Amino acid sequence: MKKLILRQKYLIDFTLSSLKRRLAKNLGLLLVYTLIVFLLASVMLFTHSLRREAGIILESSPEIILQRLVAGRHDLMPAEYLDRIGRIRGVTRKAGRLWGYFYDPAVQANYTLMVPRDRDLGQQEVVIGAGIARTRGVDVGDFLTFRSSDGRAFSFRVVDILEADAELVNADLLLVSEGTYRDFFGIPADRFTDIVLQVRNPSEVRKVAEKLTVLLPDARPILREEILRTYDSIFSWRQGIVFVLLGGSILAFVIFAWDKASGLSAEEKREIGILKAIGWETSDVIRMKFWEGSIVSLTAFLLGFILAYLHVFYGQAALFEPVLKGWAVIYPSFNPTPFVDGLQVATLFFFTVFPYTVATIIPIWQASITDPDAVMR
Amino acid sequence: MIELDDVKKAFNQGRPNEFWAIRGVSLRVDANRITVLKGPSGSGKTTLLSMIGCLSRPTSGRILLRSRILSGLPERFLTEIRRKTFGFIFQQFNLVKGLTVLENVMLPAYPLGLDHQPLKEAALKLLGQFNMESKADSKVEWLSGGEAQRTAICRALINDPEILIADEPTANLDTRLSREFMAIIRDLKQQGKTVIVTSHDPVVFEYAGIDTVVEMRDGNLAEA
Numbered sequence: 037m038k039k040l041i042l043r044q045k046y047l048i049d050f051t052l053s054s055l056k057r058r059l060a061k062n063l064g065l066l067l068v069y070t071l072i073v074f075l076l077a078s079v080m081l082f083t084h085s086l087r088r089e090a091g092i093i094l095e096s097s098p099e100i101i102l103q104r105l106v107a108g109r110h111d112l113m114p115a116e117y118l119d120r121i122g123r124i125r126g127v128t129r130k131a132g133r134l135w136g137y138f139y140d141p142a143v144q145a146n147y148t149l150m151v152p153r154d155r156d157l158g159q160q161e162v163v164i165g166a167g168i169a170r171t172r173g174v175d176v177g178d179f180l181t182f183r184s185s186d187g188r189a190f191s192f193r194v195v196d197i198l199e200a201d202a203e204l205v206n207a208d209l210l211l212v213s214e215g216t217y218r219d220f221f222g223i224p225a226d227r228f229t230d231i232v233l234q235v236r237n238p239s240e241v242r243k244v245a246e247k248l249t250v251l252l253p254d255a256r257p258i259l260r261e262e263i264l265r266t267y268d269s270i271f272s273w274r275q276g277i278v279f280v281l282l283g284g285s286i287l288a289f290v291i292f293a294w295d296k297a298s299g300l301s302a303e304e305k306r307e308i309g310i311l312k313a314i315g316w317e318t319s320d321v322i323r324m325k326f327w328e329g330s331i332v333s334l335t336a337f338l339l340g341f342i343l344a345y346l347h348v349f350y351g352q353a354a355l356f357e358p359v360l361k362g363w364a365v366i367y368p369s370f371n372p373t374p375f376v377d378g379l380q381v382a383t384l385f386f387f388t389v390f391p392y393t394v395a396t397i398i399p400i401w402q403a404s405i406t407d408p409d410a411v412m413r
Numbered sequence: 414m415i416e417l418d419d420v421k422k423a424f425n426q427g428r429p430n431e432f433w434a435i436r437g438v439s440l441r442v443d444a445n446r447i448t449v450l451k452g453p454s455g456s457g458k459t460t461l462l463s464m465i466g467c468l469s470r471p472t473s474g475r476i477l478l479r480s481r482i483l484s485g486l487p488e489r490f491l492t493e494i495r496r497k498t499f500g501f502i503f504q505q506f507n508l509v510k511g512l513t514v515l516e517n518v519m520l521p522a523y524p525l526g527l528d529h530q531p532l533k534e535a536a537l538k539l540l541g542q543f544n545m546e547s548k549a550d551s552k553v554e555w556l557s558g559g560e561a562q563r564t565a566i567c568r569a570l571i572n573d574p575e576i577l578i579a580d581e582p583t584a585n586l587d588t589r590l591s592r593e594f595m596a597i598i599r600d601l602k603q604q605g606k607t608v609i610v611t612s613h614d615p616v617v618f619e620y621a622g623i624d625t626v627v628e629m630r631d632g633n634l635a636e637a
């Protein structure tokens with residue numbers, strides 16, 4: 037056993053010195069390999085944490101959102117619908133919501149205006165998302181002026197800036213009082229944007245939704261799980277697009293690795309011949325080359341993954357932000373909680389280290405079965 | 414010690430460029446002797462030497478080492494015999510560039526999985542015997558021809574083989590270094606080694622310490 041370990045140690049030592057001797061070639065390979073792992077790992081880590089963050093945020097949102105449809109279009113919800121819903125078994129709370137979009141020509145961006153349920157705001161007070169604060173360059177105590185739908189100017193004093201934790205969804209959010217909201221958009225007092233319902237038992241949600249469809253035929257219930265699923269597929273789709281784009285580079289890398297391995301230099305072939313002539317077995321040579329490949333690929337994998345981790349969780353995934361987060365003007369400053377999924381790491385490992393190993397093993401085997409007497413000729 | 418019985422070797426057999434390098438050689442090499450295979454270029458010396466050293470197999474005929482037939486053994490066993498029984502000194506020395514003298518000397522022992530410290534000490538001792546200790550940490554590409562050959566000799570001896578095989582060892586050396594090499598060979602014989610050398614250099618085959626000279630021509634023994 038000890039002999040076996042020592043033998044492997046000698047092989048690794050020799051491999052390391054071989055790598056050092058062909059430093060330029062191996063550094064080039066390591067660089068390209070690391071870059072590929074970095075790109076793939078960045079996309080994986082980023083989309084995964086986006087999905088996770090979206091899920092966490094939506095967990096606190098209501099189970100059902102009820103929207104009224106007129107000719108297939110979303111319309112304002114009459115307040116009397118709250119009474120028509122009445123008491124449905126399983127529904128613990130129901131409330132009308134007021135929210136909408138506002139286009140700010142000053143920065144050419146859309147804001148989301150909303151009336152908060154858990155916060156009382158004065159007539160001229162506004163709470164803004166961190167994205168708006170950044171884009172407009174305002175802070176608490178500053179004023180923001182917007183022109184309403186009927187042309188009147190509304191001045192708001194910023195009383196608070198929303199927490200950066202949930203910036204993914206509140207970057208472009210403006211919270212105003214109910215009175216101000218209705219006045220600003222000209223929405224009558226007996227209308228809401230939609231109705232939200234809380235259902236405590238998850239297995240009752242679908243049943244409640246069915247009852248709502250019967251009670252209010254012109255309304256459409258949207259379930260939280262559907263929103264989650266939509267988010268999930270949107271992020272998966274975007275991840276897919278990026279992966280397709282990266283597919284080309286992966287292929288190029290496989291060709292590159294194959295070329296590097298199959299194009300063993302005359303010097304390397306001669307070296308293999310010498311080793312065999314002085315008593316190394318074919319399996320020793322293959323093992324040595326296997327260690328060489330493992331050292332390169334594991335180093336590249338670790339480096340690439342660590343760089344991707346830093347890029348995503350500490351560098352705000354600067355490279356992929358626009359594609360993966362969405363095509364908004366106000367980009368959320370998004371700092372996801374560092375999180376690594378074991379299965380994802382394993383998948384990435386399989387898609388990067390495995391092709392490299394396959395691409396290199398055959399040419400190495402071909403070189404290692406060279407007749408040892410080749411060095412005599 | 415080593416017996417060759419009607420050994421033949423063909424290259425590219427069955428193809429239009431088929432070539433018989435050895436055409437039926439029967440030979441006996443005794444232990445603790447210096448045997449020189451002499452002959453012009455293309456006479457088959459190196460091919461015969463590579464078969465004796467288990468670097469290749471004969472196309473037909475038998476090679477026996479202490480009555481054990483080598484010619485039919487599978488590659489793995491041949492490698493093991495090669496590692497334990499033979500030490501090789503090649504014409505071009507075939508040292509691995511980029512490695513130090515010490516690393517080159519230790520290289521044949523790596524597959525044995527020996528403890529590092531005793532192995533290093535053995536290698537340094539060998540280098541000391543050949544006045545190469547001061548060069549232990551030098552890269553082999555910085556060595557002179559004589560130094561490179563002494564390194565190659567140390568490498569050939571690291572596994573303490575019974576038989577030393579040298580292919581045209583003086584081809585890249587001047588007369589003084591060639592004589593030095595022959596003195597080393599004589600000392601090794603005195604230490605109990607069997608040495609087989611191929612050469613067409615008179616400094617080698619006319620050397621006083623040689624026991625047997627076998628002349629070859631066109632793949633056959635000249636006297637045959």
